[in-house]
Amino acid sequence: MKVRTRSSAILGTICLVGSLALGPASADEPAAPKQAAVALTEVATAQNPVAGAAGPDDTVWIAERAGTVRVLTGQGLGAPVLDISAETTTDGERGLLGVAFDNDFAHFYISYTNLEGTSTIDEFAVQDGALQPDTRRTVLTQTQPYENHNGGDIKFGPDGYLYIALGDGGAGGDPQGNGQKLDTLLGKILRIDPAGAEPYAIPSDNPFVGDPNAKDEIWSYGLRNPWRFSFDSGTGDLLIGDVGQSDWEEIDWSPASSEGGENYGWASMEGTHPFRGGTEPANHVPPVFEYDRNGLGCSVTGGYVYRGDAIPDLQGQYIYSDYCDGTLRTLKIENGTVTGQGDLAVNGGEVISFVQGGDGELFVLGLGGSISRIDAA
Helix, strand or coil, X not given: CCCCCCCCHHHHHHCCCCCCCCCCCCCCXXXXXXXXXXXXXXXXXXXCXXXXXXXXXXCEEEEECCCXXXXXXXXXXXXXXXXXXXXXXXXXXXXXXXEEECCCCCEEEEEEEXXXXXXXXXXXXXXXXXXXXXXXXXXXXXXXXXXCCCCXXXXXXXXXXXXEEECCCCCCCCCCCCCCCCCCCCCEEEEEECCCCCCCECCCCCCCCCCCCCCCCEEEECCCCEEEEEECCCCCCXXXXXXXXXXXXXXXXXXXXXXCCCECCCCCEECCEECCCCCCCCCECCCCEEEECCXXXXXXXXXXXXXXXXXXXXXXXXXXXXXXXXXXXXXXXXXXXXXXXXXXXXXXXXXXXXXXXXXXXXXXXXXXXXXXXXEEC
């Protein structure tokens, strides 16, 4: 597959903008790990696939940005099982942006911007693998001051709580200072318990519970536009791809043992670099990896640590990409340090998301329409 140019019409609306040069080059740069030979096998095409989640009975549920959800099985991609296209818009970076199942597949969640641009998380009960439309309820909303940097990714953690990524509210340079403010949900990863109360409960061990100057929902902060995060299914570690402003793309990491509260620095910092004369916060947690825009990239797409069985040489490596570059690359991360970098030598086009199947195998979504599985070559 060929990467589209940066002038793509789609890039103008959803690209999330950032950059690529794949790690600051230095004599201390980690050596490449043993590199797996892989191929991308296109298994289906969709209309702007933007997110996905492992579903019941070995299915993968695919969200299309305009508002539809379709189920991928061994027989291909089925007809929409959900259509909210009348309730969202693809203006700017808006649309249906994330989907997730809880850990026992009893509920399905969607993350989208409504017609006013408000970030919205809705829940549906699931019975016998099917959505129950009459059970739909809104769990959380957050108004957005601009039409970009919505974030929108959602995942259930190993702890059974729902994690929600929200960008800093948009425009450029975080004009409202939301990344470092604790009295707003913008520029954050949130952690809530949608089953614990109506509309949701706050886990009692969230890091800012009881702080009158902070939102109880906050798990971590200092993010610009966290575009795809994941939990390592082998270790429980959290990895976040955070899109940069103009110079640096970053990948953030926190261990499964984290008690939350990490400050990833935006907008005082862009990666490990002061942003526009900013001062590094005393509690700044620097990225585990960053890359500049001296290459073809513009917007990091966070991925997953590979835990499938089909490609043994890929085991334990974090796979990520960039929307503008499209090349699949890897990091070997040990105890919060990158010990190896790799290039899988395959290109997924406008890589907007990765999806982890129930068996640990990974799919690559190209916003232009491709849904591909990463296979052994």
